[in-house]
Amino acid sequence: MVTAACYEHAPIIGASFVRMTDCETELLAVCAAWASTIYAWCVLPNHYHVLLRTDQIAALRAALGQFHGRTAYQWNGAEQRRGRKVWFNCVERLIESHGHFWASVNYVHHNPVKHRYVTRWQEWTWSSATAYLENLGTERAAQLWHEFPILNYGEGWDKD
Incomplete structure (x- = not known):
């Protein structure tokens, strides 16, 4: 799973609906170029998570x-804020087990609820949650939610 946040968790991605949409589109294109599978994603106003499989993590x-540099340049230019630090840290977490994988899927899809942007996964536009629920079915998704709870997943690194 790869995760990146805006500097000081400022809601820079979320400056507009268009920016959120463009960020999601470009982020997924970058990930798709280097991943064999993208399992789940979520873009929030100040950070993102993408759960994927890749054998080319360095690339x-x-x-x-490059995506972060490009978007920082575009967004700072649009807001006349040249020199502002936009991104802080991009980290990857190795998925260590079947249970860790499903807890990660749940965590990524639950993130907009966790951060109180929406009350239900499928209400968030910039996420794979709606397609996930449509493909898997709500009953199976609920079963996986209970079988692989997120508990304190993200504690200490996924802050508001």
């Missing part, structure tokens, strides 16, 4: 670095 991280 993906380099491409994400």
Whole structure:
């Protein structure tokens, strides 16, 4: 799973609906170029998570670095804020087990609820949750939610 946040968790991505949508589109294109599978994603106003499989993590991280540089330049230009630090840290977490995988899927899809942007997964536009629920079915998704709870997943690193 790759995660990146805006500097000081400022809601820079969320400056507009269009920016959120463009960020999601470009982020997924970058990830798709280096991942064999994208399992889940969520873009929030100040950070993102993408759960994926790749054998080319160094190349993906380099491409994400270019994405971050490109978007920072575009957004700072649009807001006349040249020099502002936009991104802080891009980290990857190795998925260590079947249970960790499903807890990660649940965590990514639950993130907009966790951060109180919406009350239900499918209410968030910039996420794979709606497609996930449509493909898997709400009954199976609920079963996986209970079988692989997120508990304190993200504690200490996924802050508001």
